Amino acid sequence: MIKHIRLFFQGALLSYKALFRWLRPVTYLASKIIMPLNQILFFTFLGMYASGQQNASFYIIGNAVQMAAISGIYGVTMSIGGDRWEGTLPYLFGTPSNRLVLFFGRGFFHILDGFLGVWIGLFLGVILLGLDLSAANFPALLLIILVTTFSTSGLGLLLGCLSLITRNVMFVNNTVYFLLLIFAGANVPIETLPSWMRSISYALPLTRGISTTRAAVAGETGSVIMPVLSQEFLIGLGYMLLGFILFRWFEQAAKRRGTLEAM
């Protein structure tokens, strides 16, 4: 058990460090503050142009929570894809350690990173755009954001596996991120989407995270939020398991075909 815990943290820390070792602290900080700021400002202004100044908080919250997807998608897939570039993937596949632990270890630090990102987004919304959190249900908010970063990391793990078979991982990531922007309700009320699009929205992580965050900021109670939030959690879990299955499948396929290095 201890060995597993140690492995978990080792794997996670290593992947995180390996990923960010080329990122200078200034650039990292810039990306953690400036990028959320930019996106929130742009879409909030656009949203206000579209539906009036009174609806600003709708957009601020939506885009702030979307920050979870940055770490969840980009961070996590880079962790996995990073193996491939670094050439350490064969070693990863070959270790006898519990692969589940290693696999989840990768997502762990990005969950924390995403959690931080959303809070920075909300904070920026408060000080720059006058977001009103006075009525918010803070305990619920904390839980929601944690669950949302978890669920987007699940999506990230699934996409990360795709990164093992294609060189165009950034293309995939960028497209998925933008699709989330459309489908997850950050800038568009889900109810206004046609029903076929709505079904996609509900099959994605982040959607319920955004909607429950809006509810929590409005001061809704746990009894309203929890049922929806648990769905978000389950969805995240589902994506994570799917990702894990895919990871195992690729591992077998690669070993069989001897394409580990070339992958």
Place this chain on the structure above:
Amino acid sequence: MNSIEVEHLKRIYTTTIGVIKRTKKEVVAVDDLSFSIPKGELFGLLGPNGAGKTTTIKMLTTLLIPTAGAARIEGYDIVEDARKVRSSIGFIFGGERGLYWRLSAADNLRYFSSLYFVDPEVSRKRIPYLLELVGLKDRAREKVEGYSRGMKQRLHIARTLLHDPDILFLDEPTIGLDPVGARELRQVVRGLHSEGKTILLTTHYMFEADELCERIAVINKGKLVALDSPQGLKKHVEDMNVLEIEVFGIQQDRIESIRSLPLTNSVSVIDRDQRQLLQIHSPSGSEILPQIMAVLGDQPTGRVALREPTLEDAYVRLVKEEA
């Protein structure tokens, strides 16, 4: 006017080490290098790794600005008149880089033709000719990324000849080529030389330098160590002509006779059981051999071997002397 004039060329690289306490480290890559190359000469630059050959070529092809000194190509200064220099020279650095790997060989050549202001009428005929010359005609339409190293090298050669420059800088042109390809390339170089082009060649392969170059500059640690024809350089090691003759029971007076021959530098005798091995050091083994055989007369002899010094011997000696 010489085609290429190099005067006291110097190039220092400064690097900073350390993140917190940054110290500057200076590496002198080229140190007070001077030589001239007349028009039409095939000139070689020889030296160990890190001697400064590539740095020198990069300065002469206007890619690096010297720290001190000057150089002129066809009278144009490499720093002040860089554009004029660029029009009259061609160069190969070779290797994997320097080509657009998403384009085909033909597309690469067409693009570089336009960069070198080659008239489209001319390039339309010249490109197929060059592709044929370097043996890439059949694969001209494939993307360069699929080419082997040797093919890329050959494409570099075609590229450098697009604008028919009078002066060529070839940095290790046969590296990475298989023996047949390398031989073909040397043939091409000889052909270009016979057309009257001035060629500055760097190479690691001694026999190549020996075979192709009219004069060779040996550089080590950025300094010029020797500058002479291949023959002249070999004179540095004329004592390395070693004639080895196996004899059976030779008498001392015969050895003294050999020693007294004008062409003999020294004679040593190595005893091997029934036989002795005579080692005669002479500036010209081939000249002295008949004289020695005359001295030996009816002396029974076994194996006769002659080691002539190679350019490699000269080079190793020269480079070691400097170190």
Place this chain on the structure above:
Amino acid sequence: MKQRKFRTALGVIFSTFEMTLRQNVIDSFILFTILVQPILIALLAIWMLRDQAANHAIFIVIGSGMTGLWSSLLFVSGNSINVERWIGTLESLVASPSPLPWVILGKNLAHVTQSLVSMILSYFLAALIFNLELDIVNPGVFIGSLMLTIVAFVCFGAIIAPIFVMNPGVQGFQNAMEFPVYILCGFLFPIAMLPEWTTPLSYALSPYWAARALHGTSSGALDLPEVLFSWLMLVLFSVGSALLSAFLFRVMLRKARREATLGLE
């Protein structure tokens, strides 16, 4: 002599233009930045602004097209010199008798052209799928604005590229410069929505004047004197950028040749 030089310059610019287009067609990063992202933004904007969509469709198409133009300028044109360095062809380019700025102009022209393709695609998307009204009120003046926009962006790209080469740290802020220009230049919403102190910043950016001209001439909101004033600003910015870029290239090349940074060793 001058005329011949001009023609050879055009020759180099055009062959670079053609060569760049051919290479970029298969680059997924470029395809996303120049093609996919602007269309996704267009979709999002169309949906968000759907209550006013009928009047705003052309506004959205042009606005999202401009986001594509800017992203392409920032990420693709901005990297144009660095990319040559990474793939190892920069030395070949510098050592050729063609001045490097000509090559970069050709590349920028290719990138801008590719971005315009995405604007055209959004146009058809909006027209065919969403069935929106897409009239351009003043086509002649609109085309004029488009021409000047192309020139201004090509010149702007010629400043960014050498700056990105000389200050590699600046590249880290590429992502940070993408959205602010969307905001400050009024691509998808008027700058009147922003606090007043940002207005001078907007005026200092040539994309602002381009967006102003394009939006104004497509919707007819600007009258002729205002359009001409925007054109004047675009011309001034283009000339200024061209002069500045000539200087920057000279400095950058000297520096690179002195510090041996043309190659990657």
